Amino acid sequence: MKRFYRSRICLKFMVMLALGWPALLQAQQFQQQPQEEKELSPVSRTYAITNATVFQGPGRKLDRATVVMKDGLITAVGKGVAIPPEAIIIKGDSLYIYAGFIDGLSRAGVSKPKEEANRERPKDPGNPTPELAGITPQNDVRTFLNPSDKSADDLRALGFTAAQVVPYGNMLPGSGAIIQLTGKTSDAMVLAGKSALFSELTGAPRVYPSTILAVMSKWRELYRQAVQNKNYETMYAANRAGLSRPASDRILEAFYPVIDKRIPVLFEADKYLETQRVMTLQSELGFSLVLGDVKEGWDAIARIKSSGAKVFLSLDLPEDKKEEKSKDKKEEAGTLTPAEKEALEKRKAEFLALYTGQAATFQKAGVTFGFSSLSAKTSDIRTNLRRMIKAGLTEDQALAALTTSPAQLLGLSDRLGTVDNGKIASLVLSDKPYFHEKARVRYVFVDGIMYKYDVKETPKADAGAKAEITGTWSVTTETPQGKSEETVTFKKDGSNYSGSITGGRLAQAVSLEKVELNGNALRYSYTVQVGGQSFKVDVDATVDGSSYKGSATVGQYGSFPVEGKKDPNR
Amino acid sequence: MKKILLIICIAVLAQQLSAQVERGNMLIKGGTVLTVTKGTLEGTDVLVTNGKIAQVGKNLTAPAGYKVIDAQGMFVMPGIIDAHSHAGLDAINEGTSPVTAEVNTGDALNPFQVNLYRALGGGVTTIHAMHGSANAIGGQCETIKLRFGVKDPELLRMEGAPRTIKFALGENPTRVHGGGGIVPRTRMGVEFVIRQAFSQAKEYMAAWDTYNKQKIQKGFRGAPPAYNMRLETLADVLRGNIIVHCHSYRADELQMMLKVCKDFGVKRIVFQHVNEGFKVAPELAAYGAMASVFSDWWAYKLEVYYSTAYNAAILTKNGVTTSINSDDAELMRHLYHEAAKTQKYGDLNDDEALSLITINPARQLGIEDRVGSIETGKEADIAIFSKHPLSIYAIPMITVVDGIVRFDRSKDPDDMRIFVDPRQSVETTTLRETRNAHEQCMEGADYMFVKMFGLNLNEQ
Incomplete structure (x- = not known):
């Protein structure tokens, strides 16, 4: 928990490194839609x-x-x-x-700004530039929209047509906008600009404000300075004679519409304690609040209600699967007794139920809520919605949370x-x-x-089908930057498979952690190490004779098409 | 400015309304009551009404609905207070700047830390959850009550406790910040940083005072001084609204800091650790400075070699209000042992020794009229031991905060987690804290030790 703030920032660019696509970022940023002039209208x-x-x-x-x-x-x-x-x-x-469907907080269609790897620690970490400090509330997500970004396509394929999107960054990345998941240019996507001032309680790596301590106090200071500046500007505007001219300050000016309550502050507040801290800021400063990507809000409902905050619950849920017995893991000294293990499993299940039941709990408490896809794996969203329904949300309530409620919360009920x-x-x-x-x-x-x-009648996963994977495969992973070629080798020991992967962007061969072949459904995963962080890649494919097709998923960072071809000689 | 104050007042009020602290009623019967301030009373009852001690006396009867605890043969003492802890916090050091007076550990409270429960298991009821010692002027600290079981972090706060702030002298701030054009690199630099910060705060305070005076004059038009939370906080230190708790070891730096305080009119100062306090005990007493020490922990870095287990006793005998602290989640669970050591090293009597972990830390935190002894009207924070708490055979049995039992040895389940992360695998569930127990003071700042003793460790 303590190192959370720092580690999360690292994650964001580590994952880019892990996948080895620094150039991708650049490419996306400058793909500002060369217009095809002769395109035919429908x-x-x-x-x-x-x-x-x-x-x-x-x-x-x-x-x-x-x-x-x-x-x-x-x-x-x-x-x-x-x-x-x-x-x-x-x-x-x-x-x-x-x-x-309408997504209340998302980064679909938003390009990541270029991150500098191995950034040197500035000489005076107590006085970084606002950019290093993550304080750029004057930025506008519309600048970073990319109509051809795959994340928008993925979200649309689930049925989402509009989303409130926000820029990448730390404490104050900029203002959000409501976009439609279509349009040839970034402006064409926009339904409403400057829909909210977006903020996270995320510190800056190695410079002030680096911890939750400084992020909270910096937030208060900026807000109070903005109030002070705004008041002075008002006074100055009324009668300028004899008064020194107010200095222009884009950072503080970005707070003015918040102070006037013309736009709310939209916070990413996934963890319970973050939800609480954000509400503490709100109760002290008095802005209109939107809580986004809430994952652990069930114990904060009373305070959320009295704060008048609007809520977008996360579409991410902890996985619900029985733990596999780790055979190869060394048994730790003093391992749990079966009774202890059962008690721990029970508590875990109890909390898992709280997560999946969050939406139903909010519904019962009478809180109007929408959903946020911000940290959810696109491929999990529909499953997670079904899990929420199983945990007590009705289908109509789920539909409301995807349509009428977010429309109401975003002030779009007359249009969407x-x-x-x-x-x-x-x-x-x-x-x-x-x-x-x-x-x-x-x-x-x-x-x-x-x-x-x-x-697509893709080769259907069929538990009865026979497939053989033993041998060496040439695998192509299609990343937005281009194709990456790897070599995967599968071996069979008894009824179990094992294997390894090499080539592509892997520094060295890595053994596969799990290889499962169920009929012709192939699943394997491996871990890529970058800068002390590890990223798990899950491949899910269907084998058809001497080839397989499927996708590789890297945590919440997206999934990419994978194709394998068996090397006939080996 | 007034507007800002008003906003703060309203906010505090709103918070108090939203957060309801649970307070209980009980009768603790027939124990040996160690009041600490009013002597030892055998076979005495303590009646608690609505979280406060209503009566201390013999043969009291419990009104209907009161919980009754039979303490016959047991020892009832005020809940232990730890004047130096970093438990219950999600972040300890904002180690990016030599001065971070504006930050506040109250913003990082984490009521789910199981350490808080373990401290209750050692009879502790109130702790000073401090900012670390990476910076010459660190952040403000939060005095919290161990109401383990609450989920709202606001409910941990000891509502209305005076504001405190962490300062740090010596090796910690110099090794985190020194060099590359950043002061302090030396002890001289530490003094400079503090004096400079106080001087700036003085100017800031004066500018606001002038503005506030002019503002009420008719027809005044002008710009207010720019709001600055760091200087605002330091101005509150100069105004006497915030108690300074200063990490320090050596006699020379203690003298230095006393002089700085004198020069800037800072009266309320508590020195933390103070391993060489025994050398300057009369000077500390004369200034009214207090000391919070370890019983016998030293030699973990160069500046703490010159130390003695007699420190607490010498300071006490010289009239310095002294406490014994833990600065550590493990040590915090047996502060009664730590206090007892002063009976071997220094021959303190029972009340003097118990004061080191009860009323004296309460005085250092400015909460002595609410907790720290068993007296009518005080808050019912009580620890019940099987034997005299200064005996090595004593076992903490029950710990009460605001009249609510928060630890009961007879009902002590294995899994006390309030929050369970379903992503964590059961196999790796551990009730051990994985972090390094020592040097919590520097937690979160360790990555900044690029330079030590002038050597760039990254280049080694």
Whole structure:
């Protein structure tokens, strides 16, 4: 806990190093959309989805209804509505339509600023530049938006169409914006700029403010200085004669809209104690507060309610899996007795239930909340939603937290959140009710732009299928910077597999920690060490004869396509 | 400025409203009561109402609903107070600057640390959760009550306890900061840093005083001095609103600091560690400075070689208000042993020895009218021992904070964690603290020891 603040910052750039893509950062930053001038417009911007099950909003279901969209707006919803002749018709007989989901705190579509590796400790760590100190509230996330960023595509593929996004950084990275997950330029993505001043209780690496102690006091000082400056500017503006001119200060000026309560402060407050500390700042300074990515809020509900804070709960949940017996790990001296172990397991389960039940607990307490994908693995989000539902949230409540509630919390209810005439044409269409385990998203409309998701008949994982992996494989991992080639070797001992990986960006061969072949479903993982930090890479693939296809997931930092080809000679 | 003060007042008020401290009713029957300030009373009862000691006497009866603790054959003493601890904190050192008066450990409280419970298991009820000693002027500290079991960090605060701040002399600040154009590199530099900070605070205070006077005059128009939390805090030290707790070892630096205090009118100072305090005990007493020492811990670095186990006794006999502290999560659990050592080394009587861990640390924290002895009207922070707490055979049985039992040896489950991280594997669950127990004072600042004794360790 103590080293948390420092280590988290390190993580952010360590992971970039781990994956060895420093150039990627640069590339992303300067990909500011060269416009394709001769791109053809779609034939029509009018769509009609006919005969579908429409969930206009939580608890508002229409059977066999039609939704008509024109020029980015919903123009008709209902049975027997007239379909304009120019409309592109999508037969929705087996489809379920929902309003596009809204993510309350995210970094989808936001490029990471370039991090300098091995930054030297400044001569006077007590007086760093504001940039080193992580104090850049004057920054605007719109500067860092990248319409072709993969994270936006990933989030959209789940059904999200809008998100409040924030810049990367430490204590005060800048202001956030509400974007739609579409658009050819960064400005085209923006629905509302400067939606909130974003902040984290994160210290700066090795310079002031480096710990929670200094972050808290620096926050108070900046806020009070801003109040003081603003008051003086007001006085000066009323009558300038005889008064010295107020100095311009972009950092303090960034607080002015917060002081006027025109925008709230949006805090990343995932841990329970952070949630409490953020509310302490709010109670002292009096700004409007939004708590983002809350993971452990159940014991703070009473205070959250009295603080009037708005809440976006995290879509990240601790994994729920039985611990595997670590065979190769040395038995520690004085290992737990079965009774002790059982007692510890019980307490762990009790807390896991609190995490998964957080949303239901907030619901029961009558707190309106949305969700945040900030620290969630995209591939886990739908599973986690189902886990929350299993823990007591109803499907309607989950839908509200994805649509109407965030629309309300972000002040967008007149434009987003329901499938109603006049709203922005942002929809998600799935082939089964969305929260059904087997539901697949088939279409997403964002601002009237259609994204179609073909259900790829990828070689299906089949427990009965036979596959053989023993041997050497050439593996290509597709990273945004380019392809990375590795060599993976699998061995079989009895019924267990083992293996190793080398090449690519690995300094040396690393043995695979876990190799599982279940039918033709292949899973393996390995750990990359960079600068004393380790990053676990999980590969999930399906074997088809002498090749396999799948994805490599690096913690919460994203997943990338992987392809393996068996080397016939070895 | 007034507006800012008002905001602070409202905030404090709001916090008190939001946080409700639990207080209990009980009768502790028939124990030997070591009041510390009013002698030893055998076969005596202590009645606690709403978290406060309502009556101390014989044959008291418990009103309905009161918890009754049978203490016959046992010893009832005021809860132990540790004037120097770093438990219950998520961060200890903001070691990036030689002066960080504006930071406050009250912002880093962590009520989930199991160390707090273990301290209760040693009869401790109040601790001074201090900033570390990496900086010449460190951060403000928080006096907390060990209400282990609460989740809201605000509920750990000893509400209304005076403000305190950590200063540090000698090797720690010089090895963290010295060199590369940053003062202090030497003991002279440490003095300079403190004098410079106080001088700036004096100017700051004067500028605000002038502004506040002018502001109330009719038709005044002008800019206020720029708000600065560091100088604001130091100005509060100069105003006497914050007690200085100064990490120090050597007699020469004690004399130096006394002179600095005298020059700037700082009256309330407690020296921490003070291993060479025995050399300047009369001078400390004359100034009214207090001392918080180890019983017999030294030689862990150059500046603490000249030490003696008689330190506490010599300081006490010279009229210095002295306490024995732990600065360590393990030592904190047997401060009663540490106090007893002064009976072997220095022949202190029972009340003198017990004062070192009760009323004297309370005086050093400015909370002596609330805790530190068993007296009517004081807060019911009580430790019950099986034998006399200065006996090596004594076992802490029950520890009470605000009239609530927070530790009971007969009900002491294995797993006292309040918060469980479901990501942690059961196999690696350990109730041991993994951190290095010694030198907690420097925790979080160790990475900054790039230079020591003028050598750049990174280049070695």
